Amino acid sequence: MIRVAAVGDIHLAPGAEGTLRPAFETLGDHADLLLLAGDLTRHGTPQEAAVVAGEVAGLPVPVVAVLGNHDHHADRPQEVTAVLAAAGVTVLEGQAVVLDLDGTTVGVAGAKGFGGGYAGRCGSDFGEPEMKAFMRHSRTCADGLRRALGDLAQAGTGLRIALTHYSPVPDTLAGEPPEIHPFLGSYLLAEAIDEVGADLAVHGHAHLGTEHGITAGGVRVRNVAMPVIDRAYAVYHLTPRPRPEEPPP
Amino acid sequence: MSTHDPTQPEYRAQHLRDRLAHEDVAELGVRVELRGPTVLVWGPVSSPDCRERILRIAGQVLDPLEWRHDLTVVSARPPDREEDLR
Structure with a gap:
């Protein structure tokens, strides 16, 4: 059994040092790894990233993260990534990491994701350049997640987890105004997850949403935005299961 | 012809909403809604300091309109x- 801790939308900035560290110090008692589902900072500056790094450096479990829209606001995502990486955080964007946790291989595929909306109520790659760019970015992020999940399928990890900031399903947006759902996620992420398969999908971004959802293909989805879980992190227990034969790559 | 009021x-x-997104507090998760003539400002925020800053900005933007707030501070415990997903 693997214990997965996860939280998103911690929105740290100078002045918030030590807010989460006391709770994170208890991670060794509760979890085998920590996932950070984006929006780790307020504006995406290296100074804010340094506060995040101080909260997670030297923890007794591996830390895997994706960035969120706030982490891109200052147009310095590479610097934010570098600050987090220097503190030992694995930051994913269209990539996967395989962890060996007490003999069980756990794969995490990560991508920020983007908006666009959900099947039947989504934007189209059509019209003005700005609209086409919006939808293409959504598809690029989902393609990155699909590739990363595919890498894990090929590696044959015992568990496969999809980590995003934006939501793959509308279920976990319940509580948010339906009018803004196209800014909170995209069905393209769920389609990628269902195409390859996963044991769990974790996201943040929707502060007023709900924790529990599921993709059309039956993958459990959890919204771990800190305002939703109302604690420093949520913990999910997963057990590796025998998989049906993987589709050919 | 009507004019902008x-x-x-x-x-x-x-x-x-625009001020909360663009000012240092960078808060996009707070709901600002109309209930009749009253403006409601509500939702979870990350810290007591964040809550105070939002209320200060709300006062600057909304006064002298009638407005109410219900901002809760998220727990960092x-x-x-845990949830068993077996």
Whole structure:
């Protein structure tokens, strides 16, 4: 059994040092790894990233993260990534990491994701350049997640987890105004997850949403935005299961 | 011909949303809604300091309109339960 801790939308900035560290110090008692589902900072500056790094450096479990829209606001995502990486955080964007946790291989595929909306109520790659760019970015992020999940399928990890900031399903947006759902996620992420398969999908971004959802293909989805879980992190227990034969790559 | 009235609650509510997004507090998760003539500002925020800053900005944007708030501060405690997904 693997214990997965996860939280998103911690929105740290100078002045918030030590807010989460006391709770994170208890991670060794509760979890085998920590996932950070984006929006780790307020504006995406290296100074804010340094506060995040101080909260997670030297923890007794591996830390895997994706960035969120706030982490891109200052147009310095590479610097934010570098600050987090220097503190030992694995930051994913269209990539996967395989962890060996007490003999069980756990794969995490990560991508920020983007908006666009959900099947039947989504934007189209059509019209003005700005609209086409919006939808293409959504598809690029989902393609990155699909590739990363595919890498894990090929590696044959015992568990496969999809980590995003934006939501793959509308279920976990319940509580948010339906009018803004196209800014909170995209069905393209769920389609990628269902195409390859996963044991769990974790996201943040929707502060007023709900924790529990599921993709059309039956993958459990959890919204771990800190305002939703109302604690420093949520913990999910997963057990590796025998998989049906993987589709050919 | 009607003219733009900047005191309309609808516009004030949106101006508050814009201020909360663009000011240092960078808060996009707070709901600002109209209930009749009253503006409601509610939702979870990350810290007591964040709550105070939001209320200060709300006062600047919304006064003298009637407005109410219900901003809660998110807990940073360790979890007291886990979910078994087996």
